[in-house]
């Protein structure tokens with residue numbers, strides 16, 4: 001899943017690096033590095049990191065459905081090809 005950190009907002013609090021260390025890492029005092037294509041299995045950690053960021057600097061695609069129960073959908077992929 002794709003994510004973006006607004007580094008202008010990021011204050012280097014490192015909440016994200018603490019909660020999702022495979023996705024975020026802090027190099028030095030304030031420079032955050034992250035994986036912009038976080039693997040699916042990091043979804044839950046990523047959601048926690050997004051929620052924990054004090055300045056809401058993390059934007060991630062496809063986290064909305066995390067609020068629902070996992071696996072509650074039909075799991076079918078509609079292909080909408082033309």
Ligand code: SF4
Nearest residue numbers: 010011013014016053
């Ligand atoms: S939690 Fe937010 S402010 Fe802190 S390092 Fe991560 S993105 Fe930056």
